[in-house]
Amino acid sequence: MIIGIPKEIKNNENRVALTPAGTLALTRSGHTVLVETMAGAGSGFSDKEYQEAGAALTSGKEVFAKAQLIVKVKEYLEREYVYLREDQMVFTYLHIANNEPFAKALIQSKTTAIAYETVTQQNTLPLLTPMSEVAGRMAVQIGAWMLQKANGGGGILLGGVPGVMPADVVIIGGGMVGLNAAKIASGLGANVQVFDINAQRMAYIDDISKGTIHTIFNNEYNLRQALKSADLVIGAVLIPGGKAPKIVTKDMVQSMKPGSAIVDVAIDQGGCIETSDHVTTHDDPIFERYGVLHYSVANMPGAVPRTSTIALSNATLPYIQKLADKGLEALKQDPGFLAGLNTYRGFYTCKAVADALNGEY
Numbered sequence: 141m142i143i144g145i146p147k148e149i150k151n152n153e154n155r156v157a158l159t160p161a162g163t164l165a166l167t168r169s170g171h172t173v174l175v176e177t178m179a180g181a182g183s184g185f186s187d188k189e190y191q192e193a194g195a196a197l198t199s200g201k202e203v204f205a206k207a208q209l210i211v212k213v214k215e216y217l218e219r220e221y222v223y224l225r226e227d228q229m230v231f232t233y234l235h236i237a238n239n240e241p242f243a244k245a246l247i248q249s250k251t252t253a254i255a256y257e258t259v260t261q262q263n264t265l266p267l268l269t270p271m272s273e274v275a276g277r278m279a280v281q282i283g284a285w286m287l288q289k290a291n292g293g294g295g296i297l298l299g300g301v302p303g304v305m306p307a308d309v310v311i312i313g314g315g316m317v318g319l320n321a322a323k324i325a326s327g328l329g330a331n332v333q334v335f336d337i338n339a340q341r342m343a344y345i346d347d348i349s350k351g352t353i354h355t356i357f358n359n360e361y362n363l364r365q366a367l368k369s370a371d372l373v374i375g376a377v378l379i380p381g382g383k384a385p386k387i388v389t390k391d392m393v394q395s396m397k398p399g400s401a402i403v404d405v406a407i408d409q410g411g412c413i414e415t416s417d418h419v420t421t422h423d424d425p426i427f428e429r430y431g432v433l434h435y436s437v438a439n440m441p442g443a444v445p446r447t448s449t450i451a452l453s454n455a456t457l458p459y460i461q462k463l464a465d466k467g468l469e470a471l472k473q474d475p476g477f478l479a480g481l482n483t484y485r486g487f488y489t490c491k492a493v494a495d496a497l498n499g500e501y
């Protein structure tokens with residue numbers, strides 16, 4: 141099969157859909173990989189590395205024109221819609237439920253579009269996981285930076301030093317983001333509390349951390365107590381398919397110490413902190429409300445494109461390989477992979493997406 145890897149054109153998007161390592165695996169099994177010139181540059185992969193892995197370097201136009209399967213990171217932007225066509229498969233983060241123009245372009249062009257975010261595996265979302273791991277780990281290093289005096293914070297070192305108490309880190313939501321944040325914060329020596337409502341999940345965190353990460357049942361009373369002494373709060377709640385609930389209210393933020401910091405990772409679903417009232421960008425990520433610093437960037441992994449690209453490619457490669465080897469048969473053989481199919485022959489094929497767009501299913 142001919143697989144095309146275009147360069148991402150979204151603002152500040154430096155990830156690429158396939159690494160040279162992934163390219164080598166596909167070319168070794170007899171597939172043709174077309175990579176747009178400079179596609180990997182933002183992630184530190186040179187054209188030469190792709191060529192050495194067996195890829196043919198070409199223009200973006202050629203990639204879209206010749207490939208049978210286009211693999212991307214982000215959705216198509218309007219100027220890429222002209223490339224969509226019926227005899228081509230597209231595999232990327234689609235997020236069409238709240239992107240009607242792109243959804244319509246996929247339906248009108250009758251493209252076979254498979255979304256990373258709806259592929260499932262034993263009740264997990266394996267192609268979302270790597271980005272949650274990245275964002276969770278990043279949240280702590282960003283929080284540590286915000287707590288430094290010169291950056292507007294209270295001048296606190298997360299791990300403390302002998303004779304001085306470490307910082308209190310409160311993580312709300314102990315899922316993929318929350319657990320990764322907890323591991324890093326705990327590793328730095330901070331006092332970490334994870335608030336969740338899922339008893340099984342809390343038992344798991346307690347087990348694997350051997351009690352070094354404290355889990356607390358999330359309710360208003362418990363959370364209010366913890367926030368008063370928190371130095372860093374990380375918002376990591378997810379209601380699958382829904383908007384994030386505002387778990388930390390304005391008056392709870394007002395009760396926090398001046399110079400403390402909040403990283404609202406759930407901002408891509410609207411945020412779980414009432415005062416993180418807007419999405420920020422990597423160019424201008426931090427703002428202040430009631431003396432508390434807030435960080436609310438919706439595409440955190442974009443700041444570490446090399447790590448993110450490799451993590452994403454590790455997760456997507458087995459699926460790309462199956463699509464390349466077997467075409468649509470690969471979806472028929474794996475219900476979890478089939479759950480990724482969002483549009484086919486001019487119809488929506490994912491119920492949640494069809495419902496969100498009032499489209500024909």
Ligand code: NAD
Pocket residue numbers: 271272275312313314315316317318335336337338341358376377378379384385387404405406407408409437438439440441
């Ligand atoms: P997840 O499903 O693995 O974890 C969510 C956790 O929230 C679960 O453990 C769940 O039990 C818990 N939860 C649900 N309701 C709760 C409540 N009322 N109180 C406390 N906990 C509650 O999800 P995840 O992969 O960890 O993602 C978390 C959020 O981070 C999502 O909104 C996701 O989209 C977002 N995210 C953002 C970025 C970014 O760049 N900003 C990157 C990756 C993920």
